[in-house]
Amino acid sequence: MLPNIPIIDIVLSLSSAIDLIDPAITNHHKRVAYISYSIAKEMNLSENEIKNLVLASLLHDCGSVNLSERNSLFKFEFGCSILQRHAHGQKGWFILHDADDLHDAAEIIKFHHVYWEERSDAHFESYEIPVTSHILHLADRIDILISRDIDILSQRKEIEDLVNSKSGTMFMPSAVTAFNSLIPKLFFWFDIVSPYLEHIIKSVMKPYNGCVSNASLHQFAKIAHRIIDFRSSYTATHSIGVATCAAFLASKLGFIASDIETIHSAGLIHDMGMLSIPEHILEKPGTLDLVEYNIIKCHTYHTYRILDSIQGLEKLRDWASFHHEKLDGSGYPFGLKSSQLDMGSRILAVSDLFASLTEDRSYRPALSLDTAMKLINSAKNYDCDVKECLKNNLEEIVEKIKISKEDVSKSCEKIFNLP
Ligand SMILES: [Fe+2]
Ligand SMILES: [Fe+2]
Ligand SMILES: [Fe+2]
Known part of the structure; x- marks a missing residue:
């Protein structure tokens, strides 16, 4: 008989496995999960939306499995076509979509690089793009902007300016507003780069967690x-x-x-x-x-x-x-x-x-x-x-x-x- 294993434990371990592909971005998925969680909390999203957003964030680039593809994702404005940018979201959706516990997370991942202004473009007009996909996109880009070599607090202004300059074009305005209210909170920045990040994620997920069968x-x-x-x-x-x-x-x-x-x-x-x-x-x-x-x-x-x-x-x-x-x-x-x-x-x-x-x-x-x-x-x-x-x-x-x-x-x- 299987003991009660929290879903978050399994997803965190999958997340660590994905991060093995590129040691230069270790913890990217966990950092994005924490940023997404913080923005969603600030926006008063429902418990279910927050749970699925965290799970999605922890696995969001699972469809981007080779290094060359990954390199273009680590430029703030990508430098590739809309369909190339979108492809690994679709692949990620395919990888996860038939698992009962991750079906909703898969839907979030599918659209995680659709710009806010592209949501009614011909490619996407027939889809209802979840608010959580827009939050994941913003959180992902915030983490890309954070340099690992510079003290985190010294980077806030530059990140704030760049993110705000893209509000309404790349990013959903209400998500940017939520991010703006997090900026003065020092613990938010310390958490992102914290050596205790995995513990922090487990802790914030406690109220939303279920166990796997x-x-x-x-x-x-x-x-x-x-x-x-x-x-x-x-x-x-x-x-x-x-x-x-x-x-x-x-x-x-x-x-x-x-x-x-x-x-x-x-x-x-x-x-x-x-x-x-x-x-x-x-x-x-x-x-x-x-x-x-x-x-x-x-x-x-x-x-x-x-x-x-x-x-x-x-x-x-x-x-x-x-x-x-x-x-x-x-x-x-x-x-x-x-x-x-x-x-x-x-x-x-x-x-x-x-x-x-x-x-x-x-x-x-x-x-x-x-x-x-x-x-x-x-x-x-x-x-x-x-x-x-x-x-x-x-x-x-x-x-x-x-x-x-x-x-x-x-x-x-x-x-x-x-x-
Ligand atoms: Fe082997
Ligand atoms: Fe991505
Ligand atoms: Fe990413």
Whole structure:
């Protein structure tokens, strides 16, 4: 049975994962969430609107998964077309829209870079753009204006002037008025750059928070998998393949239903830490050199630390992040030994190996099933019972993986085809 896990804990950890993509903007999502919250409070928005706005702010750029796209977002006036500016909002909406707890947040994200003056343009006239989208847009631009190298209070005047000069054009006038009333409050500025920001967000969210169910936890895992895998066409279906394989093996090896669901979620998010790996390494056409391989090795460390921040998900955390550990202790990042690796972790390791070998990579095409199985059979330090189970059910597993990948490929096409 799942303990009560606050939604905010899950969303904060997803938010930290997204921020791994660009260390230069660490905490951008949390800072924007705090600024949005403060403006919405000042405007007396309803509890529900505030809750959804904070959740949306924490994830708002989840559709902008590569660094080059992100760079244009970090210029105050973007320097790209309206449709390019809007595209990552649409992608973000797509990533989140079918999760029950994030449906409303997805709607806010969809329009988070529509200028106030564009709301009745041909592109947007048929939509009711939420007030909260306009607040998110303003909060996002305020954070972009804050230099990380200059004392925060010394920047207030310049930010105030620039924001006010765009009231009624870029920004919603009533949101700018609310921001103006926050400007004299010193704690508002100190909070934005505070080392306690995560604690502050948890604290302000207490009155609005709910807990996740087992079903919605799986929806969150699906969201994380979309964010992770849609970054690169090479890995777009990797996690679903691992999840499908692991869940099937777990069912054959006698896992109970709730553990099968957990291992499926673990498969979906096992490479969450890959968000910290630069794209030029992910997509490198040749073999990785030593430095690049060292950088890759930190991905399971990040998966572990991100999930470790959520109390009550220890099993999911371990199964997701021990997939490069080996039974003799030669794996990474913890060098765990066989006595420390339970069946779930062993299943994930074999499933990841099987999926990786049978998929195209930037540096080699997919191996044939025969070659992959020969390699797996001779691979030391992977659990023999799990390998045996894979071998005995190979045909069925391959078919199940194929079907699950086809589903994800259809979603991917929609994402990759946006401008
Ligand atoms: Fe954005
Ligand atoms: Fe942003
Ligand atoms: Fe991995």
